[in-house]
Amino acid sequence: MTLKPVGAQRAYLDELRSELLRAAYRRTHQLGALPPPGVDEDVVQAAHRASVQRILGQVHAALDRLDAGTYGECVACGRLVALQDLRRCPWTERCGTCIRSTV
Ligand SMILES: [Zn+2]
Structure with missing residues (x-):
């Protein structure tokens, strides 16, 4: 059974969702600022891209868990x-x- 959040709990979840959306926006912006991946992409840049993509995936998964009530x-x-x-x-x-x- 999923309980419907009320009062302070609702405010906390709303703030949490905003924080996750801001984190997703920052990571998306970071990815957009990187040069497109290519054959001469250096290993550091490739690792940075992979790290940002991994975190962005985790942020979206957290938003999904929030929507599903399993956060x-x-x-x-x-x-x-x-x-x-x-x-x-x-x-x-x-x-x-x-x-x-x-x-
Ligand atoms: Zn565990």
């Missing part, structure tokens, strides 16, 4: 992700236990 649940094990981890990185998708087990 804050670890995508690997389903347990809740620590609030401090979500505050540090709002598009975090795994709990600390699962992150440590894959490193």
Whole structure:
């Protein structure tokens, strides 16, 4: 059962959505500012592009989880992700236990 957020919870979720949208906008702008990938793209630039694309994907996935009502649940094990981890990185998708087990 999905509970309908009310009051302060609704305001928090609205601010969270705005923060995620700003992060998506920044990453999209970063990608647009990079020269198009080509055969002579250096390894640093290619790695930067891949990193920005990966984060952009994570931000969009977080927005999808927000819409689905599953934001804050670890995508690997389903347990809740620590609030401090979500505050540090709002598009975090795994709990600390699962992150440590894959490193
Ligand atoms: Zn987990």
